Amino acid sequence: MPTIDERIMEKFYEQLSSAPGVPRDLAEALAARLEMATPAKADDLAQLIISHSGDALA
Amino acid sequence: MIQIEAIHIREFRGIRDLKLDLKSKNFAIWGPNGSGKSGVVDAIDFALTGDIARLSGPGLGNVTVAKHAPHVHKRDDPAAAEVALTVRDTKTNKIATLTRKVKPAGSFTLVPDLSSVRAAVERAGRHSELTLSRREIIKFIVAEPTRRSEQVQALLKLDRLSHIRTVLKTTQGKVSAQAKAAESEVGAAKESMERHLDLPDLLNAEVASVVNQRRSLLGLEPVSELSSQTDLAAGVEAGASPSSFNKASAIRDVAALNAWVNARKELPEEGVDLVRALDELEADPTVLTSLRLRNLTEGGLRLATEDICPLCDLPWPSTDALRAHLNEKLERSQAAAELQRRIAASAASVSREILTVRDLIRSVAPHTPAGAAELPQLLHAWSEDLGRFSGQLIKPEDALAQRDRLMTDWLAVSQSVKDGLAGLLSALEAVPDQSAAVAASSFLIRAQERWARLRLARAAQMKAASASSAANSIYTTYCEVADAALVELYETVEQDFSDFYRLINSDDEADFKAAFQPSSGKLDLQVAFYGQGMFPPAAYHSEGHQDGMGVCLYLALVKQLLGTDFRFAVLDDVVMSVDSNHRRQFCTLLHTRFPDVQFIITTHDETWAAQMRSTGLVTSKNQARFRGWNVNDGPLYETDFDFWSRIEADLEAGEVPTAAHRLRRNLESIMRELTMGLNGQVQYRGDNKYDLGIFLSAVKKRHAELLKKAKSAATSWGDAAAVSRIVELDAQRVVAVAEHEGENWAVNAVVHYNEGLTLSKGDFLPVLEAAKAYVNLFSCQNSLCESFISVVQVNGHDEALQCDCWAYQLKLRVKK
Numbered sequence: 001m002p003t004i005d006e007r008i009m010e011k012f013y014e015q016l017s018s019a020p021g022v023p024r025d026l027a028e029a030l031a032a033r034l035e036m037a038t039p040a041k042a043d044d045l046a047q048l049i050i051s052h053s054g055d056a057l058a
Numbered sequence: 059m060i061q062i063e064a065i066h067i068r069e070f071r072g073i074r075d076l077k078l079d080l081k082s083k084n085f086a087i088w089g090p091n092g093s094g095k096s097g098v099v100d101a102i103d104f105a106l107t108g109d110i111a112r113l114s115g116p117g118l119g120n121v122t123v124a125k126h127a128p129h130v131h132k133r134d135d136p137a138a139a140e141v142a143l144t145v146r147d148t149k150t151n152k153i154a155t156l157t158r159k160v161k162p163a164g165s166f167t168l169v170p171d172l173s174s175v176r177a178a179v180e181r182a183g184r185h186s187e188l189t190l191s192r193r194e195i196i197k198f199i200v201a202e203p204t205r206r207s208e209q210v211q212a213l214l215k216l217d218r219l220s221h222i223r224t225v226l227k228t229t230q231g232k233v234s235a236q237a238k239a240a241e242s243e244v245g246a247a248k249e250s251m252e253r254h255l256d257l258p259d260l261l262n263a264e265v266a267s268v269v270n271q272r273r274s275l276l277g278l279e280p281v282s283e284l285s286s287q288t289d290l291a292a293g294v295e296a297g298a299s300p301s302s303f304n305k306a307s308a309i310r311d312v313a314a315l316n317a318w319v320n321a322r323k324e325l326p327e328e329g330v331d332l333v334r335a336l337d338e339l340e341a342d343p344t345v346l347t348s349l350r351l352r353n354l355t356e357g358g359l360r361l362a363t364e365d366i367c368p369l370c371d372l373p374w375p376s377t378d379a380l381r382a383h384l385n386e387k388l389e390r391s392q393a394a395a396e397l398q399r400r401i402a403a404s405a406a407s408v409s410r411e412i413l414t415v416r417d418l419i420r421s422v423a424p425h426t427p428a429g430a431a432e433l434p435q436l437l438h439a440w441s442e443d444l445g446r447f448s449g450q451l452i453k454p455e456d457a458l459a460q461r462d463r464l465m466t467d468w469l470a471v472s473q474s475v476k477d478g479l480a481g482l483l484s485a486l487e488a489v490p491d492q493s494a495a496v497a498a499s500s501f502l503i504r505a506q507e508r509w510a511r512l513r514l515a516r517a518a519q520m521k522a523a524s525a526s527s528a529a530n531s532i533y534t535t536y537c538e539v540a541d542a543a544l545v546e547l548y549e550t551v552e553q554d555f556s557d558f559y560r561l562i563n564s565d566d567e568a569d570f571k572a573a574f575q576p577s578s579g580k581l582d583l584q585v586a587f588y589g590q591g592m593f594p595p596a597a598y599h600s601e602g603h604q605d606g607m608g609v610c611l612y613l614a615l616v617k618q619l620l621g622t623d624f625r626f627a628v629l630d631d632v633v634m635s636v637d638s639n640h641r642r643q644f645c646t647l648l649h650t651r652f653p654d655v656q657f658i659i660t661t662h663d664e665t666w667a668a669q670m671r672s673t674g675l676v677t678s679k680n681q682a683r684f685r686g687w688n689v690n691d692g693p694l695y696e697t698d699f700d701f702w703s704r705i706e707a708d709l710e711a712g713e714v715p716t717a718a719h720r721l722r723r724n725l726e727s728i729m730r731e732l733t734m735g736l737n738g739q740v741q742y743r744g745d746n747k748y749d750l751g752i753f754l755s756a757v758k759k760r761h762a763e764l765l766k767k768a769k770s771a772a773t774s775w776g777d778a779a780a781v782s783r784i785v786e787l788d789a790q791r792v793v794a795v796a797e798h799e800g801e802n803w804a805v806n807a808v809v810h811y812n813e814g815l816t817l818s819k820g821d822f823l824p825v826l827e828a829a830k831a832y833v834n835l836f837s838c839q840n841s842l843c844e845s846f847i848s849v850v851q852v853n854g855h856d857e858a859l860q861c862d863c864w865a866y867q868l869k870l871r872v873k874k
Contacts, residue, residue, distance in 0.1 A: 012535065040225055
């Protein structure tokens with residue numbers, strides 16, 4: 001049986017997949033990172049978000 | 059989850075060797091203080107977690123499991139101290155025995171080592187809150203809101219959610235800062251391009267026009283539109299002069315920096331704001347101290363779980379007093395935090411100005427004549443100095459050190475630089491005019507360089523904006539999901555908590571309600587007080603009521619935490635301040651609302667132990683009485699409280715006086731319980747000495763009244779079957795009363811020593827049978843219930859006469 005935080009995180013990931021401005025691959029990568037045993041740091045997440053944000057044509 | 063079938067404790071805490079057979083059912087351990095009850099609680103805690111919560115409280119810094127968990131006689135032999143729990147996995151019903159020794163305490167053995175049972179044991183071990191003392195439950199009620207929020211979140215295992223919220227918020231800030239930096243770079247690149255093209259703005263047609271004038275002059279194809287693919291200098295490389303030095307553009311770059319230096323000696327408005335904020339900071343040194351200590355205080359608050367300050371090791375009267383002091387410090391630093399925000403905002407504006415200057419310096423650097431080493435070095439050093447200056451505006455204490463520079467010469471442009479720039483400008487103006495072709499080609503080459511920079515800056519800015527939008531969306535989505543879930547969770551907890559508390563206090567607080575108010579890391583709790591409004595729980599309610607609230611809130615929280623997996627809990631004297639009547643209701647709460655949970659309950663109160671039996675919460679076979687304790691033997695205890703069997707054993711041994719004493723003592727306890735449960739009336743006694751006769755008389759009278767009332771009610775509802783059953787019950791009552799009254803004289807005669815009276819086993823057996831038959835009138839015959847019947851009242855009116863499992867239920871309310 002999932003714990004309360006697990007239930008909330010599951011709902012968050014579900015909502016995130018349709019959140020405006022969040023590409024699917026970013027949502028998946030973020031979920032994978034947040035589920036890792038080592039707690040995520042803001043620098044890692046910022047890098048992850050930037051790397052998954054689409055490159056604009058220079 | 060697990061339930062406990064049996065416990066075997068050896069050489070652990072105050073216990074030498076103790077076995078209890080719990081059979082996965084509720085179990086009561088009762089006895090006076092110091093009789094070793096809590097040793098059993100510690101043993102269960104230790105077996106499941108490898109730790110003992112009671113040994114890690116305030117003031118116990120030198121007490122450890124390794125040194126002090128073994129019995130004092132085995133303190134040098136910790137391997138001899140062990141606890142074995144025979145547990146049942148509630149999912150698979152499989153049984154295994156886990157054994158944990160004090161050395162090593164970190165692991166346990168399981169025989170047989172069944173994976174499902176091991177998983178259930180490990181899960182129970184992660185829930186130390188399943189072993190609960192009064193000290194732990196009351197903390198939810200009397201804590202201040204921040205601390206309550208932490209404790210409730212810790213119990214519900216929500217710490218991770220707080221951490222993720224903080225990390226996502228910080229991430230949002232970092233990504234947003236990168237987006238702002240990218241935006242600044244676009245501004246600088248655009249300004250640089252505009253200056254080179256000598257245009258006030260980069261309108262497509264105008265850019266194409268000035269570029270095509272040069273291309274035309276060089277005989278190159280015009281560019282029709284500006285896009286990411288456009289090469290403004292396409293074809294120029296093939297020309298005679300690929301140099302990018304363009305006299306007119308260079309003069310505009312140097313003139314721009316020169317003008318900027320001369321025109322912006324004064325601080326911009328944001329800089330003036332910055333100085334004002336820094337003046338406030340300087341005027342009150344405690345503000346800076348508050349800011350410096352804010353992070354430390356926040357850390358200390360998180361660590362303050364004992365009455366010793368984690369920052370300075372000084373003792374405090376209580377944990378709550380220490381936390382209140384730290385919270386007060388944080389409150390005081392709120393003003394400092396606001397000042398810090400103002401400083402950060404105005405410093406960011408000044409830094410943007412500095413960025414513009416540094417970009418101008420960057421534009422000018424390539425125009426310095428070859429071989430003139432001094433000016434490039436001066437410009438480089440100035441740019442570096444501005445960069446350091448900007449960096450020192452970030453932290454308030456560093457910014458304070460820069461106040462004088464802000465007030466006097468914030469740009470710190472040296473006279474050498476000024477002279478150098480003026481000289482460079484003159485030198486450039488003196489350079490002979492370039493030929494039209496060279497000017498055109500260098501113009502296009504430099505235009506393409508700056509166009510490329512602008513394109514890259516724009517692409518980076520779009521990517522950063524997209525990332526910032528994603529980070530915002532992620533954080534917002536998280537907050538929406540988590541907040542909605544937590545609000546729903548707290549509403550459910552609020553309802554369950556109120557419902558449980560009302561059940562315990564139905565006599566005087568039937569309208570009780572509670573309100574949780576979660577806000578920014580706090581969890582405020584207000585409760586109704588007798589229709590007078592909502593107040594903090596500790597404001598007006600008695601200690602006993604607060605105990606009741608604590609245990610009700612605990613049950614409501616654990617119900618949410620574990621759901622249907624809530625199958626086991628140890629309650630160590632948790633309602634010691636609750637009065638007798640409400641403790642009885644507490645038994646009903648546990649019995650009726652948590653029928654699938656195994657409660658192991660300790661108490662020093664014999665009356666409550668009796669209530670646990672009479673309400674059917676525990677059976678006579680599932681309790682242990684601890685009568686005393688000594689260091690060599692540990693607890694002196696007895697189990698199996700089928701006192702009828704014990705009386706029969708007394709008679710078998712020829713001990714008629716002992717049997718009579720035991721019968722009288724137990725009848726008195728039972729009749730006291732029944733008087734309370736049936737709402738019988740006894741005459742008030744100032745000396746508070748109520749004996750068996752008083753209770754027995756009250757019970758007989760009330761029982762007859764209730765059956766009469768039940769018959770009237772059944773008749774009014776037209777329930778012929780019920781009428782018939784009540785007639786039968788009343789007939790049984792009449793017979794049992796007559797037989798009991800006929801035989802009961804013998805009990806008093808034996809108890810109150812009568813010289814001429816000698817009773818044999820045969821003489822006393824009818825007395826025993828009559829008493830048993832009379833008590834049976836009130837006992838549920840369901841072996842899983844065994845509770846006494848009691849009156850259920852609604853709004854002060856008798857509603858029903860029933861046992862806890864409702865196998866015995868008579869309606870008392872007459873149809874209107």
